[in-house]
Amino acid sequence: MIKKLFIFKMRCVYFFIIASFLFSTVSNVSFSKDKTKKESLIVFVPNTLESIVKDISKQFEKQKSCKVILNVAGTHVLVTQLKSGAKCDVFFSADKRYIDSLKKAKYIDKYKIFARTKLCVISSSPGVKKFEDISKKGIKLCIADPVSPIGMYTKMVIDKIKNDNKSLYSGTIDNIISQEFELTNVIQKVKVGEADAGIVYFPDAKLTKLKIIDIPEKYNVVASHYVAAVEKAKNPKFAKDFISFIKTKTITKLLKEKGYE
Amino acid sequence: MQRACELDMKKIFFLSVPFLLFLLLPFINLIFVVPYTTLINAITKKETMTAFGLSFFTAMICSVLAFLLCTPFAYLLSSLKKKNEFLEILIDLPNVLPPIITGVLLLLLYGRMGFLGRYLSKIGFEIPFTTSAVVLAQLFVSMGYYLKVSYTSFLAVDRQLKEEGYILGLDELGLLFKVYLPVCKKGIVIGILGTFSRALGEFGATVVFAGNVYGKTQTVSLYIYKLYAQNQDEVYCVSFIMIAISYLLLYITKKLLNNVDY
Secondary structure (H helix, E strand, O other): OHHHHHHHHHHHHHHHHHHHHHHHHHHHHHHHOOOOOOEEEEEEEEHHHHHHHHHHHHHHHHHOOEEEEEEEEOHHHHHHHHHOOOOOOEEEEOOHHHHHHHHHOOOEEEEEEEEEEEEEEEEOOOOOOOHHHHHOOOOOEEEEOOOOHHHHHHHHHHHHHHHHOHHHHHHHHHHEEEEEOOHHHHHHHHHOOOOOEEEEEHHHHHHHOOEEEEOOOOOOOEEEEEEEEEOOOOOHHHHHHHHHHHOOHHHHHHHHHHOOO | OHHHHHHHHHHHHHHHHHHHHHHHHHHHHHHHHOOHHHHHHHHHOHHHHHHHHHHHHHHHHHHHHHHHHHHHHHHHHHOOOOOOHHHHHHHHHHHHOOHHHHHHHHHHHHOOOOOOHHHHHHOOOOOOOOHHHHHHHHHHHHHHHHHHHHHHHHHOOOHHHHHHHHHOOOOHHHHHHHHHHHHOHHHHHHHHHHHHHHHHOOOHHHHHHOOOOOOOOOOHHHHHHHHOOOOHHHHHHHHHHHHHHHHHHHHHHHHHHHOOOO
């Protein structure tokens, strides 16, 4: 009798687990769909482009009956997600390296330049007033790891310094406290004051409201951001619409406002 | 009766199959994915070796520190007349906290703007983004395990031994070193090994508190995270080795556990 009861209990538990599992998968699908049964467009956005793409999506949603779902992370993370089978219609990449790797793997066919910007130094410390100060003794500089696009552009800047001014270079290198994995981590470290300065994209620096120090023209690089419609997109028509929408005048104006070229 | 029992076990077995698969499949899958031809190359790469070296070095210091710092406390806890719930929960807390919160907490305290860090940095002592930060992060996350194991093995020591120790004229410190530690040495070793394994895998607290500096704070976990965007094959190789090491560590712990004679 007790044994039977036990097995019955086990069955109940088992049933409950399976039921909850099924429910969670099913409900997941039903929650992500909009109640008005609008179509949705999944857009992969690197951290740096989050704010601008958010604005664009809002305008896009107003024009078309389409819900834009943003997936925001570092470009290198987004690429891994896409390659592991994540659904995506429009892909933004903060550098050429990753969008080329997607093209090579036939995830996308062709891509366009979405925006261009430059790099700059953000600082929360009174000790950093001009660019050369990042090599001053005792200043803590936080940059990104070359695995991320901002890290790669930063490396290009540092390489330029290396070829031009050895003492500036060695001072800068000595001041680097950490190479963060993503742009957002760099901004965070400067914001909480753990680092005196960080190297980021200009539009992001504008958003942080921290002190912005320009990088001299001879060291600075142009950072290009790219966009592409993903092959086999769930929603190819909207994906195309979205990309042509980006090229409209209102968006170009918006880009200028945000600090892109 | 026996037959009925066996039949029941069969049912239970079938009920456990989903769990077994859930646990095993990721590992089995990895075995088929690892590119064995490049395994040696991937492991002997300079970056990989540095990351492994750093991980082992920090985890080792972390376990030694756990032993030195936590043993007296575990002893204190075990000899309390009344169980102290607050302290027991406190021990478990780092175990269940999201590691990233641990990282934030540590940075908040020892960081340059932090409550302690402010004074430490004035005397030229800066912890964040150094190897010591890695050790601290690992220690905070993993010491709970050591405390728990050593506390339980201290509790299991026969009270009579303690009284005999008193008769022989030992004070509490003498008791700890001459009676408790030798009696519980297996428990202690298990605790240290567990702390070591846990410290080896620490990621969340390290990445916040110690950042990512090659050769200084880039442990295996951080290295794998960085590598994942660039070279997946290498990630599989490193993961494979890491799993093997962790398995070996757990195996040794298990063997010791089987022979525990307290």
